[in-house]
Amino acid sequence: MKFKADRATLLKALAHIQSVAEKRNTIPILANVLIAVQGGKLTLTATDMEIAIVEEVAATSSRDGSTTAPASVLFEIVRKLPDGAEVELDQAGGDAPLALRAGRYATSLNVLGVDDFPSMTAGTLPHRFMIGSGVLRGLIDRSRFAISTEETRYYLNGIYLHPAKGDTGDMLRAVATDGHRLARVETELPAGAAGMPGVIVPRKTVGEVRKLLDEAGEQVEIALSDTRIQFTIGTVMLTSKLIDGTFPEYERVIPRDNDKILRVGKKDFSDAVARVSAISQERSRPVKLTLERHLLTLSAASADQGTAKEELDEGRVSYDSGPIEIGFQARYLNDITDQIEKDVEFAFSDSAAPTVVRDVDSPSALYVLMPMRV
Incomplete structure (x- = not known):
């Protein structure tokens, strides 16, 4: 695997990736980013087994292949390179180190085998719809402050996203509560969302999606099943497990x-x-x-x-x-x-x-x- 990428482009992607990768865990591979070049396309992937993020990165490749390297270390190295630098990453395969060069700077990083990197496949996601990035940002911003941090009531540790009947018709609602306060925010139900189940999107996922929305285009694609949800935001695809629990009947407390x-x-x-x-x-x-x-x-x-x-x-x-x-x-x-x-x-x-x-x-x-x- 060998490619060259602009420092700013690579840094932006690594910022998203290292945020998901687990820095402290008992499974070392979860701290790594999967770097793959296939058919001239570069993708970076990270997962903590609850969330997986995949991002396509603009690069010039000269040899296909894949490897994994410590996400946070790679991010810090690229972050400290000078603006405008061209970054070259080269790995010969197997357990050979990953060589990074930029101008007169050079370093090498130990790698872990690609075969050990977990695959968090989304499976079938039968419900798909588009939503404006500004609309989704509003749903999150006006409700997430009420998400509970009490782990014993795990079913409150996220935003309950579901279709509902509102005063003006069919709505998509985001609801969060910690038992002391409740936030209910709604928008017109997007086309394709009518048959979706009510799902609880975990707090960490909400935070990662919100960060990505600051750089999003006009539209976000959401796909989901009873157990998983996937957000496609520009060149980034974030897949997450959903909280397996029943959200309380919040209407009764209003x-x-x-x-x-x-x-x-x-x-x-x-x-x-x-x-x-x-x-x-x-x-x-x-x-x-x-x-x-x-x-x-x-x-x-x-x-x-x-x-x-x-x-x-x-x-x-x-x-x-x-x-x-x-x-x-x-x-x-x-x-x-x-x-x-x-x-x-x-x-x-x-x-x-x-x-x-x-x-x-x-x-x-x-x-x-x-x-x-x-």
Whole structure:
């Protein structure tokens, strides 16, 4: 195997690859990238046995073949080469080292046998559809903050992607929850997605896909079965196992009759939350919202530091219902308001019931937040 590639092109691909490759594991081959040249085409592959990523790279090849080399080491070497460098990789086959040359720089890397590299074949993926890269980015960005990190409830460790009936017709929904907050984001159901099963896309996969979307073209192809999902984003194909579990019936926790409506500017509200919550360094310290007609008072207290209070009055808030006091963890409030562009709407029932939060200008997203005792 022998080829030459532009340093910037190779570095971009290796950045994607080494992110998936397992750096710390008991199976050494999983830390390696599979480098293959066949018919003049160069592909790089990495897997951790849960996710596999394959990327085609523009290169000039002079000898077909394949080998594996440490992904993170190769990435660091190429990253530190000068801009504009042409990188040549040459491996004679078998267990011969991989020689890398760029200008006057040369190094060699030990390799592991290609036969030991695991194949994570996707099998049959009967459901296929195209979705705009910006649409998919929005589904991920507005929901992934609510993914649970509690490993015992593994079925919450991802985004639940599924078709659903919405207020305006058939929708594709992304839902995530950790039991404290819930995010439900939807878009018009793409052609070809109507028969897809509901699937739970793991947290790591969501993160890898999101990184790739920053460099994506206009469209992404998604193919899936009951057990696997595949994203084709430009020259990159990422295949992942799905979480084998049942996502909870999330619709049952979304309140329908919350009738105390607060509307407030996102910036005014989030800035006030940040100021009053600064009194305490405890991550779980609640911020109390005290509501009266056209007046919102935010307050927080710390046994060690003292108290803080800020009022948002008429002109900045709209609230016509009866008085209510309710508390939320400041970080959870910020996680939700970060997804909102301009104006935020809170729908309350009482101080102990879940609160519904919406973006006034974007009905496609809905959030539920559990209160804290204050």
